Amino acid sequence: MSGRTILITGASRGIGAAAAELFAEEGAALVLMARRADALDRVAGPLVARGARVALAAGDVTRPADVERAVGTAVDTFGSLDGAFNNAGWGSGGTPLHELDESVYDRVMDVNVRGVWNCLRHQIPVMLKSGSGGTIVNTSSTAGTVATGAVAPYVAAKHAVLGLTKAAAMEYGDAGIRVNALVVGSTRTELMDELLEEAPELEAGFTARAIQKRMAEPREVAQAAAWLCSDRSSFLTGASVPVDGGWSAI
Template sequence: MLHGRVAMITGASSGIGAAAARHFAAEGAAVVLMARRAEPLEALAEEIRAAGGRALAVPGDVAESKDVARAVEHAVETFGHLDAAFNNAGYATAGRPLHEIDDETYERTLDVNVRGVWNCLRHQIPVMLASGRGGAVVNTSSVAGTAATGASAAYVAAKHAVIGLTKAAAADYGDRGIRVNALVVGATRTEMMAQVLQQAPELEETFAAASIQRRMADPVEVARAAAWLCSDRASFITGAAVPVDGGATATH
């Protein structure tokens, strides 16, 4: 499905990003992996290479434009081009009323979830345009990007913004061969989710009940959707916010 493609995946050291790295590589893509934690990132890249895949680890913070630029540059230097991106890095805390959210939490939430996607789009799209090959980008939003879900107000705002950026980018580049979509992700059993549940264990039942399947997603279920949107099988889909949420938004 992705044979011969080069894909950049952020937030790749764990959770959905790590699942995507393995799945994209299994589908034939060379993967450029970015996350802040260098050791698990390089271990994952080595795992993929040991299995016969092509992988490059580039540690960095998506909130830092220079880090994203370096990852994109390394992708082109190593593999010759960049065809796809899964901008998945995220940051969340347990939900609290808006007036209880401190400035530091607000700023980090917006920096990673919004500025991170902004930085990725600004550096990924020019190299896709320059190559003449077109491209496909998938940004990770959330059910919190479509409604107030009980997540923190900062996270709800950030994930709404991801969908807005996705639609704007799709409109800007749709006639130049670049598709841009978002995933509306429901509660997923990731390491970040485990941290949230550690802070507020009562939320596990709430998260599972929000899905009409009455469960949380496995990270690979989200990864498969991202890979499909990056493939030619989704060639007429752009500017979409695609639910991968066990039906959570179907009842809104």
């Protein structure tokens, strides 16, 4: 990824933080976006100490102005935006659909769908203007392909991410912009660890469907994102790439 500038959303922890570390190792200049500036500082500090080029853009993907500012940071700081890993997401517990509060639905759809929509709307014009194409990776989930038992709006939202991915890939392929999605299975992020600390009995359910009988580590998901953001996947666009330990094969 040497010579490329990549924007990562949801970069303050979990898969996003792992991607920041891996992309920096592979030579990319990074713009890291998440809501909390202090959390971004904790991710960026060790990377900068090792010589990585990192700019921070604290903000919320549900706010178009924040996303526009993050994209502008990439161009102003590094001269281009060559790729993006639209990883920010939000979920909630498995409340039955008829008992779910409307505010939960709104928040799940805002972050997971409108957030990706906002990112695409501001990333793609910059890539079109450059004339050099680009690569975009959106984070979906196994809940984006089937009903997994996750809360219903999350299932709907992650299905929508795959739809946006396919539509964008078709619309901008002639301009050399590739758009793909990761279909991510259960991953041992900080959020997952917090959940399992409160309810350890849930772990068996998170790993039961995976052929490998374990969760992914965040870096394993980041490796798939790095591949899709690089020329190593040059003939792949509009794809939904499973990173689920074989969950979707059964």
